[in-house]
Amino acid sequence: MTAPAPIPAPVPTLGGPLLEVRDLNAYYGQSHVLHGINLHVNPGEVVSLIGRNGAGKTTTLKSIMGVLRSRTGQIRFDGQDLLRLPSNRIAARGLAWVPEERAILSSLTVRENLELPPARPGGWSLERAYQAFPVLRERGHHPGSKLSGGEQQMLAIVRVLRSSPKLLLLDEPSEGLAPVIVQAIGDMLQELRRDGLSVILVEQNLKFATRLADRHYVLVDGEVVDEVARHEVEGRRADLLRYLSV
Numbered sequence: 001m002t003a004p005a006p007i008p009a010p011v012p013t014l015g016g017p018l019l020e021v022r023d024l025n026a027y028y029g030q031s032h033v034l035h036g037i038n039l040h041v042n043p044g045e046v047v048s049l050i051g052r053n054g055a056g057k058t059t060t061l062k063s064i065m066g067v068l069r070s071r072t073g074q075i076r077f078d079g080q081d082l083l084r085l086p087s088n089r090i091a092a093r094g095l096a097w098v099p100e101e102r103a104i105l106s107s108l109t110v111r112e113n114l115e116l117p118p119a120r121p122g123g124w125s126l127e128r129a130y131q132a133f134p135v136l137r138e139r140g141h142h143p144g145s146k147l148s149g150g151e152q153q154m155l156a157i158v159r160v161l162r163s164s165p166k167l168l169l170l171d172e173p174s175e176g177l178a179p180v181i182v183q184a185i186g187d188m189l190q191e192l193r194r195d196g197l198s199v200i201l202v203e204q205n206l207k208f209a210t211r212l213a214d215r216h217y218v219l220v221d222g223e224v225v226d227e228v229a230r231h232e233v234e235g236r237r238a239d240l241l242r243y244l245s246v
């Protein structure tokens, strides 16, 4: 058996980060949930947001995507401020979000889900999607509602890759899935990483997150309280586990 190819480190660019979030505050009505989040994602980097339930990970993704509009601060992507753009224009700039609830169209078949909307230039072809997850070809005529949780997650991810995003936002892709499916999704994300796609990965599964991410931001009560780089993970594993334990 040959050893897997080493994953190249992301190439630092002179152009600065792809995404830069500064002093992000977010609100649900009167409830102030994010308290000055600062984070960035460099081109080709996989960054994780980790933290307990309710720490603000999903709210950070929703704020970046403009799905939650009640927010202040700065969100710069590819040099442009996203704060005032509606979510469809944010998506059109190359950000793709796969929410925790795996937004697929449950009444449409797998194939219809993949074909709607049509692939953009540089996006994944149907063939590439089927090569990554052959089960999607086998289930091509099944409605989304009849898929297992793992199949839904695979479909949700490859569906957004059809639009050729520059930054992929994944919310707990491993949650509730069997180890073999988590492994398959992790392998596919490694492939995307090798291709240079930038990713923000929200995770509570530390093993999954540390396998993939170059850096980890730890969120507690709507604030980033720590940042751990890949090379620091081994020495700081106890801290990371403590941040996640209830």
Ligand SMILES: Nc1ncnc2c1ncn2[C@@H]1O[C@H](COP(=O)(O)OP(=O)(O)OP(=O)(O)O)[C@@H](O)[C@H]1O
Pocket (backbone or CB within 6 Å): 028, 031, 033, 051, 052, 053, 054, 055, 056, 057, 058, 059, 060
């Ligand atoms: N729609 C909402 N209305 C009001 N408060 C909300 C809403 N969604 C989330 N919250 C609150 O905002 C805070 C942050 O929640 P968020 O979902 O971002 O956390 P999380 O870190 O993603 O955790 P989880 O894994 O549980 O989703 C929590 O206190 C949560 O109760």
